[in-house]
Amino acid sequence: MGQSVIAPARVGIIGVGAIAGQYLASFPKLANVHLVAVADLDMERARSVAEAAPIPGVRALTVDELLADPEVDVVLNLTIPRAHADIALRAIAAGKDVYGEKPLTATVAEGVEVLAAAEAAGVRVASAPDTVLGTGVQTARAAVDAGAIGRPISATATMVTPGHERWHPNPDFYYVPGGGPLLDMGPYYVTALVTLLGPVTSVIGAASHTRDERTIGSGPRAGERIPVSTDSHVTGVLTHASGALSTLFMSFDAVATRSSNIEIHGETASLIVPDPNGFAGDVQIRRLGEDGWETLPVSAGYPEASRGIGLDDFAGTPAGETPRTSGALALHVLEIMESVLISAHTGTAVPIVSTAERPAAVSQG
Incomplete structure (x- = not known):
């Protein structure tokens, strides 16, 4: 795997529902990413996940705070599918790369809009499954x-x-x-x-x-x-x-x-x-x-891969090359x-x- 532009890339998760636990368990094993913050519509849930995270120093933020945070390079979008496009577009507007859970968006029209916005902003978008x-x-x-x-x-x-x-x-x-x-x-x-x-x-x-x-x-x-x-x-x-x-x-x-x-x-x-x-x-x-x-x-x-290896591969893909995801x-x-x-x-x-x-x-x- 090549070196990321920012190594390791600083990741903020938006949406800490059921799938988030699998990603959280993987972070200690990933070389190209470092988890710095989590956000959720339910702030109490965000705080609970931040406190239990297997990485020290994870902050619980509101969604708006995470999107505006200069210490977040990549937004890991784990919201429900109908929110994928909205969160991705807001992250792109904030100048952040986006890696989302599948599917990319709820509709093809939304997906086209997200990729066009990313190209115009000079940021990258990738998506599970990995x-x-x-x-x-x-x-x-x-x-x-x-x-x-x-x-x-x-x-x-x-x-x-x-x-x-x-x-x-x-x-x-x-x-x-x-x-x-x-x-x-x-x-x-x-x-x-x-x-x-x-x-x-x-x-x-x-x-x-x-x-x-x-x-x-x-x-x-x-x-x-x-x-x-x-x-x-x-x-x-x-x-x-x-x-x-x-x-x-x-x-x-x-x-x-x-x-x-x-x-x-x-x-x-x-x-x-x-x-x-x-x-x-x-x-x-x-x-x-x-x-x-x-x-x-x-x-x-x-070998021994788990949820999050695609995020790590994405962050480790050199600028100008196409990520596998x-x-x-x-x-x-x-x-x-x-x-x-x-x-x-x-x-x-x-x-x-x-x-x-x-x-x-x-x-x-």
Whole structure:
């Protein structure tokens, strides 16, 4: 990894909800970033997180205070998806780089606005997911790039869960426009597919939902019913620029799948890629004419990676080079997902306007 412009970059988190704990646990292991402040609409929660942070000296600030703080170089945007664009634009206006949780923004139009604002301001924007930088997807990519499966033909990506309301104490945002299984979990799978097979040129989709209400299963609101106003079961077919076809199956309605993984099929072999919501896992190959699956040795990716490795990689990317978790990649992934949903309601294929280069590979270690 190259050296960051400011090493380490000073990071301020906005939004310290459920996902923040995973990032906080990673900070002591990250070389290119240093956490200096946290902010939240709930100041009491911000103070509690600052006091419990595994890094000394973290300050609890209001959102406005953090955005104006000259000691914050990068805003780590962990707000809910519908707030991503607002916080990103405010951070950009304050002259700060932005790294956000997925998706980049709630809509493609917002994403275009954010990237245009960043370019005009001379700051950088990047976005999760960073799971694709781990040893699982990167080892699979190394195999594809080495020709281990021959010419790639197709891929399947499967994610099935009966719904996040079973465990999340405030799951409302999963079931409104901007939520649903595709926009929530799809970024892991679609980013992995673009990393493995390259950009997408068109999509077609279908979608449904089985229930108009969900019941919260944990926390102080357990038993409360919430409305569903977005699709909770989505399928799609992605046509990559290479000619390969990927099939998505994303559901908050079905019960389970034996493995939430990706399969890549080529002319001479097939690969099983581990769950892209994780960083590691076995990559298996079955070659033409062979009877069984072989587990490939780890050959690429950040070892023992966790949430935050993308932020660290972003901060360590030299000025003028494209970060692996670039805003352009995140916008392309967002357009793919939004277009699948548009196609589901129009019944026609939708061309993808944006494109993104496959991010640079992560060499072993």
